[in-house]
Amino acid sequence: MKKNKKTKIRKEQIIAMIFLLIMVTIWLIPLAFGIFTSFKSEAEIKSVGFALFPKEWTLNSYIKALQNTTSAPLVRWFLNSLIYSVSHTVLVLLVVSLTAFGYSRLSFRFRDTLFFLIFTISMFPDVVSLIPKYKIVDTLGWVDTIFACIIPGLGGVGNVFLVRQFMFGIPKEYDESAYMDGAGSFTVYWKVILPLVKPVMTVVALFSFTGIWNDFLWPSIVFNNVDHMTITIGLELMKNLYGDFMYLGQLMAGAIIALIPTFVLFLSAQKYFLQSMSLSSGVKG
Numbered sequence: 001m002k003k004n005k006k007t008k009i010r011k012e013q014i015i016a017m018i019f020l021l022i023m024v025t026i027w028l029i030p031l032a033f034g035i036f037t038s039f040k041s042e043a044e045i046k047s048v049g050f051a052l053f054p055k056e057w058t059l060n061s062y063i064k065a066l067q068n069t070t071s072a073p074l075v076r077w078f079l080n081s082l083i084y085s086v087s088h089t090v091l092v093l094l095v096v097s098l099t100a101f102g103y104s105r106l107s108f109r110f111r112d113t114l115f116f117l118i119f120t121i122s123m124f125p126d127v128v129s130l131i132p133k134y135k136i137v138d139t140l141g142w143v144d145t146i147f148a149c150i151i152p153g154l155g156g157v158g159n160v161f162l163v164r165q166f167m168f169g170i171p172k173e174y175d176e177s178a179y180m181d182g183a184g185s186f187t188v189y190w191k192v193i194l195p196l197v198k199p200v201m202t203v204v205a206l207f208s209f210t211g212i213w214n215d216f217l218w219p220s221i222v223f224n225n226v227d228h229m230t231i232t233i234g235l236e237l238m239k240n241l242y243g244d245f246m247y248l249g250q251l252m253a254g255a256i257i258a259l260i261p262t263f264v265l266f267l268s269a270q271k272y273f274l275q276s277m278s279l280s281s282g283v284k285g
Helices: 002-038 042-048 060-067 074-105 111-121 126-139 157-168 173-180 185-196 198-214 217-222 231-242 248-276
Strands: none
Touching: 002 248, 042 248, 060 074, 060 248, 074 111, 074 157, 074 185, 074 198, 074 231, 074 248, 111 157, 126 217, 157 198, 173 185, 185 198, 198 231, 198 248, 217 231, 231 248
């Protein structure tokens, strides 16, 4: 009986492994093609056809993409995306942690009802609020400014829910002990709770950064000036400028450069991502 059970588990593991290998292959082939294409010369890309590895490795596509400071200023777009993403992430961490602290550690009338009402409203697709959000940004005079990119979305309810649930796993005795020592609510938040929610806050930072960095729709609406654009809409502009992929090597080089920050961020934060899957992993003992 046990032998049959073990055999069944092994079969399920093999099937799961095969499925995962297929999914990884489907995801990796386009990425590998883009990376290797960025190291080919434009002449080789046009003449050879489909070939994964370059016959002659060259950095010309990267050099040309980075040297363009007029029609397609890739470096400026990269810096814009970095500034927007970092600024948004820092503010999100502050807003989300304070909000989650209020909804999980403080007691006030209709606390849970209010939270789940807001949570329910947030279930509507973002496209529904796209026009009203643009009207608000336009009224405030934020179109084509940094505020249009970093302010909307600061109070993402999904992030608040994640941190709130994590905070519920922290024993109330921590708060009570701090209050008995004369600490106020903000001191409890800053010195007691915040250090314990580091894993989930790291995940929120990861989601917030990549969300702004990879966003295409909203920046394409609120940015008209080429010098204010993010790298996502900048790459689309590059494609339109070059037309019919005449400079595919430069496009691929720009795309690979755009991948670097999020790739490095995921590698450095994967430990905290796994920790956050356990809502009480921030407290031990």
